[in-house]
Amino acid sequence: MSERINSYDLTDRVVVITGGAGVLCSKITKELGNSGARVAALDIDRDGLDELSGELTQASVKHLALETDVLDRKSLTDAADVVKQRFGKVDVLINGAGGNSPEATTGPEQSFFDLPAEGVQKVFNLNFLGTFLASQVFGEVFAEQGEGVILNVSSMNAFTPLTKIPAYSAAKAAVSNFTRWLAVHMSQNYSTDIRVNAIAPGFLLTEQNRYLLLDEETGELTPRGKTIIEHTPMDRFGDPKDLVSTVLWLIAPGSEFVHGTVIPIDGGFSAFSGV
Numbered sequence: 556m557s558e559r560i561n562s563y564d565l566t567d568r569v570v571v572i573t574g575g576a577g578v579l580c581s582k583i584t585k586e587l588g589n590s591g592a593r594v595a596a597l598d599i600d601r602d603g604l605d606e607l608s609g610e611l612t613q614a615s616v617k618h619l620a621l622e623t624d625v626l627d628r629k630s631l632t633d634a635a636d637v638v639k640q641r642f643g644k645v646d647v648l649i650n651g652a653g654g655n656s657p658e659a660t661t662g663p664e665q666s667f668f669d670l671p672a673e674g675v676q677k678v679f680n681l682n683f684l685g686t687f688l689a690s691q692v693f694g695e696v697f698a699e700q701g702e703g704v705i706l707n708v709s710s711m712n713a714f715t716p717l718t719k720i721p722a723y724s725a726a727k728a729a730v731s732n733f734t735r736w737l738a739v740h741m742s743q744n745y746s747t748d749i750r751v752n753a754i755a756p757g758f759l760l761t762e763q764n765r766y767l768l769l770d771e772e773t774g775e776l777t778p779r780g781k782t783i784i785e786h787t788p789m790d791r792f793g794d795p796k797d798l799v800s801t802v803l804w805l806i807a808p809g810s811e812f813v814h815g816t817v818i819p820i821d822g823g824f825s826a827f828s829g830v
């Protein structure tokens with residue numbers, strides 16, 4: 556008998572993606588759909604979901620667009636029930652809901668000492684608790700099935716914190732740490748066919764960070780944006796499509812021995828000392 560060759564085929568695999576209506580995850584959702592996966596986008600943004608659903612319908616992608624709050628366990632279990640009922644199973648959970656907030660960002664108008672606890676908590680909850688709760692709900696589905704893949708969305712901030720955004724950096728560090736914890740926990744307690752990994756995108760230009768990287772009036776790089784580009788060997792911000800191939804690899808059966816990792820996608824930023 557010939558040895559099994561690892562597969563990168565996603566045909567009919569069922570992928571749930573939180574934050575699916577957002578800038579990065581809508582792109583990932585569409586690409587996974589185009590690769591043959593059945594996709595379920597979970598997001599609190601109804602309008603964004605409707606727009607995404609229209610595009611997926613046009614591309615003949617089998618999909619669900621479910622209004623879901625990742626901070627509400629009942630909302631997540633309801634979504635899981637719908638996905639199981641409509642698609643019969645869940646193969647992959649991508650925890651994409653996340654982001655920073657101006658309320659948790661230091662600057663000339665708001666020093667570290669003035670950051671409101673509510674702003675810090677909001678960012679921490681969205682990034683960490685939202686990942687944790689969705690992993691509980693869909694992790695239980697995977698434990699019942701005896702297989703599944705969880706892919707978290709961390710950030711390069713998790714390795715080395717960036718200035719100005721302490722809550723976001725800490726929350727993503729927690730996501731990376733939790734990724735490793737969950738990988739071990741699922742293997743030891745449920746199944747060695749459940750994998751858990753994370754991607755750590757570097758500087759991608761999206762709505763969440765545009766105000767930090769580009770001057771709103773001139774469109775020129777801010778001093779912070781300039782510093783980033785000067786320290787990125789590839790000399791550009793990342794684009795959502797840069798994430799897609801790594802996501803395809805990490806969720807496909809072909810990466811079946813990749814477990815408990817956090818993969819940087821940063822154009823070499825973290826490799827460059829600046830000299």
Ligand SMILES: NC(=O)c1ccc[n+]([C@@H]2O[C@H](COP(=O)([O-])OP(=O)(O)OC[C@H]3O[C@@H](n4cnc5c(N)ncnc54)[C@H](O)[C@@H]3O)[C@@H](O)[C@H]2O)c1
Nearest residue numbers: 574576577578579598599600624625653654710756759761
């Ligand atoms: N943009 C970057 O440069 C970058 C870099 C590293 C990591 N990331 C991470 O990538 C992920 C996607 O980021 P993005 O730039 O596309 O942001 P985005 O704001 O476009 O997308 C986030 C999505 O999450 C949804 N969301 C917010 N709260 C929610 C909740 N309670 N329940 C369900 N959905 C909720 C939003 O409606 C939105 O559609 C985030 O986790 C972000 O932290 C982004």
